[in-house]
Amino acid sequence: xxxxxxxxxxxxxxxxxxxxxxxxxxxxxxxxxxxxxxxxxxxxxxxxxxxxxxxxxxxxxxxxxxxxxxxxxxxxxxxxxxxxxxxxxxxxxxxxxxxxxxxxxxxxxxxxxxxxxxxxxxxxxxxxxxxxxxxxxxxxxxxxxxxxxxxxxxxxxxxxxxxxxxxxxxxxxxxxxxxxxxxxxxxxxxxxxxxxxxxxxxxxxxxxxxxxxxxxxxxxxxxxxxxxxxxxxxxxxxxxxxxxxxxxxxxxxxxxxxxxxxxxxxxxxxxxxxxxxxxxx
Amino acid sequence: xxxxxxxxxxxxxxxxxxxxxxxxxxxxxxxxxxxxxxxxxxxxxxxxxxxxxxxxxxxxxxxxxxxxxxxxxxxxxxxxxxxxxxxxxxxxxxxxxxxxxxxxxxxxxxxxxxxxxxxxxxxxxxxxxxxxxxxxxxxxxxxxxxxxxxxxxxxxxxxxxxxxxxxxxxxxxxxxxxxxxxxxxxxxxxxxxxxxxxxxxxxxxxxxxxxxxxxxxxxxxxxxxxxxxxxxxxxxxxxxxxxxxxxxxxxxxxxxxxxxxxxxxxxxxxxxxxxxxxxxxxxxxxxxxxxxxxxxxxxxxxxxxxxxxxxxxxxxxxxxxxx
Numbered sequence: 001x002x003x004x005x006x007x008x009x010x011x012x013x014x015x016x017x018x019x020x021x022x023x024x025x026x027x028x029x030x031x032x033x034x035x036x037x038x039x040x041x042x043x044x045x046x047x048x049x050x051x052x053x054x055x056x057x058x059x060x061x062x063x064x065x066x067x068x069x070x071x072x073x074x075x076x077x078x079x080x081x082x083x084x085x086x087x088x089x090x091x092x093x094x095x096x097x098x099x100x101x102x103x104x105x106x107x108x109x110x111x112x113x114x115x116x117x118x119x120x121x122x123x124x125x126x127x128x129x130x131x132x133x134x135x136x137x138x139x140x141x142x143x144x145x146x147x148x149x150x151x152x153x154x155x156x157x158x159x160x161x162x163x164x165x166x167x168x169x170x171x172x173x174x175x176x177x178x179x180x181x182x183x184x185x186x187x188x189x190x191x192x193x194x195x196x197x198x199x200x201x202x203x204x205x206x207x208x209x210x211x212x213x214x215x216x217x218x219x220x221x222x223x224x225x226x227x228x229x230x231x232x233x234x235x236x237x238x239x240x241x242x243x244x245x246x247x248x249x250x251x252x253x254x255x256x257x258x259x260x261x262x263x264x265x266x267x268x269x270x271x272x273x274x275x276x277x278x279x280x281x
Numbered sequence: 282x283x284x285x286x287x288x289x290x291x292x293x294x295x296x297x298x299x300x301x302x303x304x305x306x307x308x309x310x311x312x313x314x315x316x317x318x319x320x321x322x323x324x325x326x327x328x329x330x331x332x333x334x335x336x337x338x339x340x341x342x343x344x345x346x347x348x349x350x351x352x353x354x355x356x357x358x359x360x361x362x363x364x365x366x367x368x369x370x371x372x373x374x375x376x377x378x379x380x381x382x383x384x385x386x387x388x389x390x391x392x393x394x395x396x397x398x399x400x401x402x403x404x405x406x407x408x409x410x411x412x413x414x415x416x417x418x419x420x421x422x423x424x425x426x427x428x429x430x431x432x433x434x435x436x437x438x439x440x441x442x443x444x445x446x447x448x449x450x451x452x453x454x455x456x457x458x459x460x461x462x463x464x465x466x467x468x469x470x471x472x473x474x475x476x477x478x479x480x481x482x483x484x485x486x487x488x489x490x491x492x493x494x495x496x497x498x499x500x501x502x503x504x505x506x507x508x509x510x511x512x513x514x515x516x517x518x519x520x521x522x523x524x525x526x527x528x529x530x531x532x533x534x535x536x537x538x539x540x541x542x543x544x545x546x547x548x549x550x551x552x553x554x555x556x557x558x559x560x561x562x563x564x565x566x567x568x569x570x571x572x573x574x575x576x577x578x579x580x581x582x583x584x585x586x587x588x589x590x591x592x593x594x595x596x597x598x599x600x601x602x603x604x
Contacts, residue, residue, distance in 0.1 A: 008378065
């Protein structure tokens with residue numbers, strides 16, 4: 001069944017369009033920055049973008065920061081929200097279950113397909129932005145903004161001002177990809193749960209996005225600081241800490257932990273709901 | 282093949298299926314009739330494990346459902362309400378996905394192409410090209426749905442309105458196909474509100490009305506002679522006089538005679554020198570039978586107390602006369 005779901009994922013043009021769009025946004029940003037050499041000052045705008053001018057190898061991380069707040073969650077919510085509700089809407093859910101595909105099995109296959117989609121999206125963004133970064137900014141510090149220590153094998157500076165080797169950057173970018181993927185699975189789990197509740201994929205996707213927006217508002221609200229450590233978006237940007245020297249693990253660990261809890265709770269709820277549900281679609 | 286015992290399903294305060302005892306025997310061509318919204322689809326879905334019963338028991342192919350549903354379903358082909366497919370894929374790609382999905386014997390990669398080709402051939406789509414199902418006509422979708430149901434050569438076919446959207450030619454093809462499949466040993470359970478479809482194909486019928494099974498019997502028995510004879514004669518007046526007292530009903534040249542011996546009636550009239558156009562045993566039509574035991578469907582909404590006519594009371598007497 002997992003194979004069937006992956007084939008369906010791959011043969012759906014919409015999924016590829018969304019990935020292309022995800023990759024296109026950072027490229028657009030990169031072109032503007034490269035042409036004008038006007039990066040936002042450090043601390044403003046998308047994380048790391050100010051550092052990109054000095055080293056194109058940091059661009060994958062900056063690109064993820066660009067797509068993370070809205071683009072990526074929207075794409076993930078749409079795909080996850082479609083997983084069960086979309087089948088119900090197309091009238092295929094009853095035929096799959098009568099085939100028979102066990103309900104738990106179907107849900108698991110949908111989850112695997114979702115994980116593959118998120119990984120594909122994140123990795124594609126990272127790879128295309130790496131290429132873009134190397135082409136547009138090179139791997140040597142641009143003359144205008146040369147700061148920090150630069151020698152032949154030390155080519156980038158961390159946010160803390162110390163040098164990073166290419167291997168370092170690769171490892172830290174890989175960590176970022178993992179962190180962002182797990183964060184997006186939190187969104188996916190919420191949308192998947194809503195997808196088992198409703199026969200409308202749009203409703204499920206919007207429901208998940210509404211939850212994220214609520215969370216985003218509350219995180220920014222000082223008076224809600226008591227609940228903010230438990231909100232799904234609280235640690236979304238904590239992967240920036242991968243680019244500090246030394247890596248600040250505290251928020252990264254918490255980010256992984258909170259997403260794991262969201263994934264488990266909502267998958268559990270999705271399973272409990274779906275397994276006991278009357279399929280009337 | 283399908284046995285339900287006091288099967289009941291309640292959606293909120295709506296009683297969709299009400300203590301139904303349904304029996305489909307092996308080899309039957311079972312026609313399941315009922316007005317729209319009478320509970321046909323809910324019952325079919327319970328048999329297939331899609332909807333869970335509120336109370337009562339279901340046994341399909343001798344196994345309890347939904348407890349052993351994973352065991353039962355691989356032996357069933359189904360067409361539920363309307364055919365569905367992924368619109369952006371071709372018919373073959375859809376069948377390949379359906380074939381690959383799910384557990385049970387006969388779903389392996391080996392032989393998939395052959396299975397799909399056979400199924401498409403049986404429903405008359407063997408020459409279908411690679412265009413997306415989205416562009417199919419309703420009739421083609423219906424055939425594709427039927428092909429999906431036949432993929433695994435099931436022991437039991439559960440079909441909901443299988444000829445919906447087909448032209449007269451297509452309806453006949455499907456009817457012949459189902460008869461052929463049934464002759465090869467597959468039990469066919471056909472849910473429909475098209476009486477003529479059921480009348481021409483089925484050997485046994487069940488009628489559901491407002492959630493209750495109001496009739497279940499062999500079609501031949503139900504449609505047996507009523508014990509009356511219909512006579513058409515240009516000399517109807519003299520015939521009526523001759524058959525004095527036995528004429529139950531008269532409509533111009535058509536007489537309904539309360540006598541079960543058609544040949545005797547004929548001999549009597551002819552020996553008296555009367556001209557006879559037609560003499561036949563009266564048989565109940567399926568339409569009369571079904572209309573007599575069901576109310577109007579849920580899609581008809583009358584105001585106030587003028588609602589559904591109280592037909593079931595009438596059933597008992599007419600049924601008694603017929604069987």
